[in-house]
Amino acid sequence: MNEPKKIVITGASGFVAKNIRKFLSLNHYKLISIARNNFKKYKNEEKIILEKYDDPSLLNKIKNVDVLIHLVGTGKQSVDSDFESINVGLTKHFVNLSKKTKIKKFIYFSGLGVSSTTPLGYFISKYKAEILIQNSGLNYTIFRPSYIIGKDDLFTKYLKKQIQNSSIEIPGSGKFLIQPIHINDVEQIVLESILEKKFDNQIFDLVGPEKISFKDYVRLFSKNSDVLVKKINLEDAFHRAIHTSSSEFGVDDLNLLLGGFTGNHEKLKEISGIKFQSILGLLKAC
Template identity: 50%
Template sequence: MQHKNTLKVAITGANGFVGKNVGKVLAKKGISVIGVVREDKKSSINFGAALTSEDLSENYLASRLQGCSAFLHFIGKGKQTVDSDYQKVNVGLTKNAINLCKKAKIKKIIYISGLGVSKTTTFGYFISKFQAEQEIINSGLDYTIFRASYIIGKDDSLSHILFKQIKQGAITVPGSGRYRLQPIFIGDVAKVIFQSLTQQKFSNKIIDLVGPKIITFNDYVRDFIQGKKIPIKNIDLEDAYRTALHNPKTDFGIDDLNILVGDYIGNHKKLKSMSGIEFKTHKAVLEAGSLS
């Protein structure tokens, strides 16, 4: 087996929230990390080498990625547009990622899907994630697929929305707010991904990537404001969906709402027993000031 310090991995979506945080942690552990990014973002990689690619199909990539033991595929889209839809990005670029792994002789792929994705999934984002999972499972590559709840850390998308709403004077909770989530800290996500690079027990598995505490959105928001006097307003769910349908810049898009109200929770015990990690609760993350 290769010694950890000689490991080399590639990360797509390397400028995204997960990609940049995981990249930094792996680089600190002595792993040689190559970020694959779109042309205009190359300069923002600060944890290793960068390769540019528009869609992972460029011929030059395979030779430059030879010797990588894993391909961390973190490209993903949670809101679609006419130019950039789920099929093109979540499914199409996963197919390209698999082809690239085969050409570069990379044996392992790590992918982040969504908590709640299943073959009975009925909405666009989850369908694309399910199809991406299937492409990976049927690829013949060794895989670890993580189905993630809300990953929280500095600049995560949920905190970004909540901070923005606080600045605007009030947090708005779509519907009852009684639906649940299971936030997981990005630092813990990076630790799990590090383990999955080398440990056989993560091979060919789909694993829930969920934090230690199941919490309603109402309670999460209350914890988030940490006792500050910030108004919290519940808005009608129909109004929230109508706004999402007509305004592409709304905080919660159609599929953000689907995920929120979907009440998706997962199996933290299994993740904990596989990894042996003491996962941080969202409260500990908030108290440490790690989201601001």
């Protein structure tokens, strides 16, 4: 597509959104960024804080926009916030807004491991959201991200907190694989998906070039500290997750970790043409 006039980003206060917004701002794109929580405003950016994303005033505020990047989602459920209402309902809402305002491109972050046969509630909600987008008639790109690593990402913050408490807990064997990708690579890929037709109406695993077990990642991350790395029984981990809201691992976190989900990096590498950051290289260097 041609250079976009404006780009809307939902979930603007989150880690991924914050970095994408900063990157696009530095590259002189005009942004309309939307969140329910306050956030730092960047150059070329219009900031919108809403109590609810379905605020009817939003329709007029996102007219004359070319691209919508939908980053609102939840990985945990509560009585006030469930997968169906957030991951499916809000996606449907922004798909409808995009159609009404004639937005040219819809970019969505789903989840690595999403499929039509998944039994997990989180993945089911993300799959439903993907189908809504694919059936919308909009030009779309769907990304299924693994752990996205960078300054202040949730995974890194979790490990740092564990180090401060002098021990890092690994549920079960820790042999399950992860395939993290660096936020700088994600920024580049998102921009390419906005500009390049080869990304149109496709789904990509948003994964890095290396697969690593959770226990090996933790050991590399903590190698320069005196922290104790210890395994915890899976039954104990799930019991704590079910009964303790303050548990480091939620039930869905454990399900996603134990699933050992990895993806097709070669497809992403071939279409993007970028040189990906080695997460293992970063861990070994730090």
